[in-house]
Amino acid sequence: VRAIGLHGDVVVITSQVWQTTCVAVRSGDEGFVIDSPVLPEELEVLPAMLEQAQFPVSALLATHGDWDHLLGRSAFPELSLGVAESTATRLAREPGAAQRELRDFDDEWHIVRPRPLSIPTPQALPVPGKCGIGQHDLELHPAEGHTVDGMAIVVPWAQVLVVGDYLSPVEIPMISPGGSIDAYAATLERLEPLVSDARMVVPGHGAVQPRDQALAILEADRAYLEDLRQRGAEAELPEGRRSPSQQRVHAENVERLDG
Numbered sequence: 001v002r003a004i005g006l007h008g009d010v011v012v013i014t015s016q017v018w019q020t021t022c023v024a025v026r027s028g029d030e031g032f033v034i035d036s037p038v039l040p041e042e043l044e045v046l047p048a049m050l051e052q053a054q055f056p057v058s059a060l061l062a063t064h065g066d067w068d069h070l071l072g073r074s075a076f077p078e079l080s081l082g083v084a085e086s087t088a089t090r091l092a093r094e095p096g097a098a099q100r101e102l103r104d105f106d107d108e109w110h111i112v113r114p115r116p117l118s119i120p121t122p123q124a125l126p127v128p129g130k131c132g133i134g135q136h137d138l139e140l141h142p143a144e145g146h147t148v149d150g151m152a153i154v155v156p157w158a159q160v161l162v163v164g165d166y167l168s169p170v171e172i173p174m175i176s177p178g179g180s181i182d183a184y185a186a187t188l189e190r191l192e193p194l195v196s197d198a199r200m201v202v203p204g205h206g207a208v209q210p211r212d213q214a215l216a217i218l219e220a221d222r223a224y225l226e227d228l229r230q231r232g233a234e235a236e237l238p239e240g241r242r243s244p245s246q247q248r249v250h251a252e253n254v255e256r257l258d259g
């Protein structure tokens with residue numbers, strides 16, 4: 001696991017699987033862990049790692065309901081999980097889906113976990129809205145389109161923006177089942193001023209991006225979506241993100257266009 005400090009109160013832990021990011025935020029003696037690493041070893045060392053860095057953990061948050069972001073309870077089995085209302089609705093509508101997908105992943109890679117994942121009934125947070133932490137507030141903004149649900153989280157005093165599965169340097173925009181190109185494009189519009197106000201942007205997958213680089217990704221993603229809308233399969237993928245796996249995602253996006 002790699003951990004890098006973005007601010008005295010913000011640290012990012014990156015999983016070796018898909019460069020999935022997990023963000024710890026603290027204020028005084030309160031702290032949240034946003035999203036999660038994926039491998040059992042990474043989850044196992046997380047509590048000690050954060051304790052050593054003097055990051056208290058009082059609750060878990062998830063940017064959206066995809067299973068690879070929901071594993072925080074494996075590291076902190078007692079803690080509550082806060083999610084956007086849209087995510088709470090999604091998780092209630094598809095009970096057990098995250099656990100099933102985790103099991104499929106573990107089967108494929110022969111990964112053994114100490115115990116099955118239990119996801120509690122999450123606490124639904126109002127989005128847009130605020131979420132208190134110590135002396136501060138986190139800002140929550142809707143971020144839908146990749147999936148049917150989700151939120152981006154601003155850590156205002158650190159000028160850090162945690163976006164979930166948007167603005168990734170290693171993935172092209174991915175319209176999953178339940179997501180939509182219109183909602184995705186609207187999320188990019190909504191994120192633009194937030195990115196402009198941020199110093200650092202943490203994508204759900206891939207390296208932390210300084211503001212200007214995040215804005216460049218936003219621009220390239222917007223252009224890709226526009227091209228996808230107009231030319232479907234013929235659309236040009238963002239520069240530097242044209243690998244076979246990214247082309248597979250593109251082909252799935254094309255299928256999703258027709259509903």
Ligand SMILES: [Zn+2]
Binds near residue numbers: 066068
């Ligand atoms: Zn993801």
